[in-house]
Amino acid sequence: MKRIIRRIVPILVMAMILALPMVSFAANGRVTDLESKSQNGIVTINGKSSEALSVAIFVYDESGQNLLDVGSAVVNDDKTFTRTITLPDGKYLVKVADYEGGDFAQTITTTSASSSNGTDPVAVKSSKTDDMNNPYLWIGIIGGTLLVGSGAIVYRITRV
Numbered sequence: 001m002k003r004i005i006r007r008i009v010p011i012l013v014m015a016m017i018l019a020l021p022m023v024s025f026a027a028n029g030r031v032t033d034l035e036s037k038s039q040n041g042i043v044t045i046n047g048k049s050s051e052a053l054s055v056a057i058f059v060y061d062e063s064g065q066n067l068l069d070v071g072s073a074v075v076n077d078d079k080t081f082t083r084t085i086t087l088p089d090g091k092y093l094v095k096v097a098d099y100e101g102g103d104f105a106q107t108i109t110t111t112s113a114s115s116s117n118g119t120d121p122v123a124v125k126s127s128k129t130d131d132m133n134n135p136y137l138w139i140g141i142i143g144g145t146l147l148v149g150s151g152a153i154v155y156r157i158t159r160v
Helices: 002-022 135-159
Strands: 030-039 042-050 054-061 067-074 080-086 090-098 104-111 122-124
Touching: 002 135, 030 090, 030 104, 042 054, 042 090, 042 104, 054 080, 067 080
Parallel strands: none
Antiparallel strands: 030 042, 042 080, 054 067, 054 090, 090 104, 104 122
16 A cells, blocks of 8 residues: 555655646736727727736726726727727726736827817826746745655655
């Protein structure tokens, strides 16, 4: 029995170590282009995002202090996204970021009875910390823990 365990444990340890890089994570993209157009109180938010699967869209009042609407949009195969919302007349700050976090792109849009376009996007750093989003850090921590634990088990088994 001990001989079987001595042969199986190293194989399992190697399998775990080799399987760690196969863990997949969502790509952390960024919004590269953002545009908002409004007509008759309907705001259409268009943009492009690199490597993101979806984006989070936040609409604030003009001061940027009061959050008025939160939504998301799926990024299409051509890396574009679109979302349409209805807002009363006024000036609004629109922020868009990858759903996993990252940099925000923002634009200001004005809704009224006539058409208007948003301003050029400005990159703003997200308040979300990137330290906990690093998949390589987590792979290293988990892999190191498994390696040390497996080594201790193998040592204890072979010592007996």
